[in-house]
Amino acid sequence: MTLTRLGSGSMPTVTLDDVARAAGVSRSTASRAINGGRKVSPEAQRAVDDAVAMLGYSPNPAARTLVTRRTGSIALVVPEPDARILSDPFLAGLLRGVSDGLTGTDLQLVLLISRQGERPGRTARYLRGGHVDGAIVASHHEQDHLDDQLADAALPVVFVGRPLSDSGLHYVDADNVAGGAIAARRLLERGCRRIGTVTGPMTMPGGLDRLAGWEQEMTRAGRATDAVTHGDFTVEGGARATVELVEAHPDLDGIFVASDLMALGAMQVLTERGVRVPEDIAVMGYDNLGVAERTTPRLTTVYNPLVEMVAAATATLLDMVDGAPAPAGPQVLSPYLVEGGTA
Known part of the structure; x- marks a missing residue:
């Protein structure tokens, strides 16, 4: 399409109607294209982009907000200390994934993390206050109560990991129960007779569900499920829980550790104690x-489909922000065994 600049000499203020005429589209299509709407054909988007560039159109942010009732921002809510965002590969991957998912839109990403001593409900009040157009919530704990506090909000919200209450909020998750069963099954198939586990936090769905899967598979095999200690998804927490586990159950020959970071701490403890992995104790992450x-050796582990979960959560949230209803049910992805040398 050939575009012609409007007017000459002293240029009047360029309006949205000017952009629409120059692009050969309706005013509503031009508005959606400029304001980050997703229901615009690639051809129309290119035409509007070209018209905006040629005419030098600059939308008034305040006026746009009044018209669209949009803030142009999406929140990623991670109720964890800021240090963990950089050190935990799950959280770092989550942040990268959501940021990548917003590529090609005009939406800004707002990161909300926990502060020590933060007043209860502060994050929910911010989200409900109209500061963002939607939110993705991940790494949530029972004591955060974000699912209950956001259940009746008009704000589009998607959880990564199932909410701990039956709040009706949409979520994307991995089948952590199946993942815990995969880990237990691998240790059983290896021939381990006495198997314990280091769980994640019992205030988080991932910790609860992976333990449930391990218990189900062990019970199915007629094995005891008493060798359990609780970690916190950190290297240090995994090390502490492993010390507690092997001292309480010195006959263990297999351990399922509910995250690779904790498994790293577990293997450090076992090495310091002269325990060979996997000859003396097999380890699953x-x-x-x-x-x-x-x-060393490479950890045998269960694949947690983080990339796929984050992509699905971000795409779903963008659809909801554009007015689509939340999907009728959760999106649950499947984990699988990743071979290594520790089990």
């Missing part, structure tokens, strides 16, 4: 997000 490659 969970995640396969980069940590498994750093252990």
Whole structure:
């Protein structure tokens, strides 16, 4: 399409109607294209972009907000200390994934993390206050109560990981129960007779569900499920829980550790105690997000489909922000075994 500049000499203020005429589209289509709407054909988007560039159109942010009732921003809510965002591969991958998912839109990403001593409900009040157009919530804990506090909000919200209450909020998750069963099954198939587990936090759905899967598979095989200690999805937490586990159950010959970071700490403890992995104790991890490659031998683990979960959550949220209803049910993805040398 050939575009002609409007007017000459002293240029009047360029309006949205000017852009629409120059692009050969309706005013509503031009508005959606400029304001980040997703229901615009590629041809129309290119025509509007060309018209905006040629005419030097600059939308008034305040006026646009009044018309669209949009802020142009999406929140990623991670109720964890800021240090963990950089050190935990799950959280770092989550941040990268959501940011990548907003590529090609005009939406800005707002990161909301926990502060020590933060007043209860502060994050929910911010989200409900009209500061963002939608939110993705991940790594949530029972004590955060974000699912209950956001259940009746008009704000589009998608959880990564199932909410802990039956709030009706949409979520994208991995089948962590199946993942825990995969880990237990691998240790059983290896021939381990006495198998324990280091769980994640019992205030988080991932910790609860991976433990449930491990217990179900162990019970199905007629094995005891008493060798359990609780970690916190950190290297240090995994090390502490492993010390507690092996001292309480010195006959263990297999351990399922519910995250690779904790498994790294577990293997450090076992090495310091002169325990060979896997000859004396086989170790299973969970995640396969980069940590498994750093252990010697390479950690046998369960793949947690983070990339796919984040992509699905971001795409779903963008659809909801554009007016689509939330999907009728959750999106649940499947984990699988990743071979290594520790089990």
